[in-house]
Amino acid sequence: MTTSVLIADDQALLRGSFRVLVDTADGLHVVGEAADGAQAVAQAARLRPDVVLMDVRMPGTDGIEATRRICADLPDTRVLILTMFDLDEYVYAALRAGASGFLLKDTPPADLLAGIRVVAAGEALLAPSVTRRLLAEFAARPAPAGPARTAPAGVTDREREVLTLVGRGMSNTEIAEHLHLSHGTVKSHIGRLLAKLAARDRAQLVIAAYEAGLVGTRSRP
Structure with a gap:
């Protein structure tokens, strides 16, 4: 094609x-x-x-x-x-x-x-x-005023771990190796995160995650 x-x-x-x-x-x-x-x-x-x-x-x-x-x-x-x-x-x-x-x-x-x-x-x-x-862009921003924002309902701890690594620019293969998961499992987690965050694709997933305060710039998986 x-x-x-x-x-x-x-x-x-x-x-x-x-x-x-x-x-x-x-x-x-x-x-x-x-x-x-x-x-x-x-x-x-x-x-x-x-x-x-x-x-x-x-x-x-x-x-x-x-x-x-x-x-x-x-x-x-x-x-x-x-x-x-x-x-x-x-x-x-x-x-x-x-x-x-x-x-x-x-x-x-x-x-x-x-x-x-x-x-x-x-x-x-x-x-x-x-x-x-x-x-660096997110690290330079002041902390948001008001109550801390939380992850959307239904985001699991494992999905949050995956999201943190996506935010660091890791590929699915690298995430799979880091978390000792299969490539298919990581792909499934990414798909669910895209749906839950209403993100267009992986780039938008990173943006949405940081803007929603789901991943800290100094976070660790």
């Missing part, structure tokens, strides 16, 4: 380079290009791609707003954010807007292609530097 890809970047040279790279990869096909966020939203609505490679900083409608609109209107389309800087101030906002992953534009070609396939399969893709930045 071929994965359709829409490329959104304001630099024509980069769009062309990404198109050549993607179109020459097995099972991937570029269906369109966009030079800004407004075009990306319009093209996504018309073409309904499986994955959008989205630049963050574009004129007019930026990549964050475009991501928000696409994810709201097209629940089956995944957005993979591409930018030049791993400390881009928009990274956190883009993930909250619904992006399923984040990679730097200097990512090796093979890793970019793998990233497209990962998000197309419904997983999340966060570069290690992005995971660290998210943790």
Whole structure:
């Protein structure tokens, strides 16, 4: 089955380079290009791609707003954010807007292609530097006022352990090894957590978990 890809970047040279790279990869096909966020939203609505490679900083409608609109209107389309800087101030906002992953534009070609396939399969893709930045973002926030927030009803102790490790950026395989569980069991826990937290995918699960105060930045499994 071929994965359709829409490329959104304001630099024509980069769009062309990404198109050549993607179109020459097995099972991937570029269906369109966009030079800004407004075009990306319009093209996504018309073409309904499986994955959008989205630049963050574009004129007019930026990549964050475009991501928000696409994810709201097209629940089956995944957005993979591409930018030049791993400390881009928009990274956190883009993930909250619904992006399923984040990679730097200097990512090796093979890793970019793998990233497209990962998000197309419904997983999340966060570069290690992005995971660290998210943790720092939450660590820097003041404690919320009022009563402490608790986990949603039905979240088990084991699911909370799994959630903590997801928040640290561990893969299912790493979580399985850490908790001495089977890969299938971890996958089942992740699925239940996605449902209980109403999270779109793994990236949204991390965001939802931290924003709900379910995982402390200094927590231990």
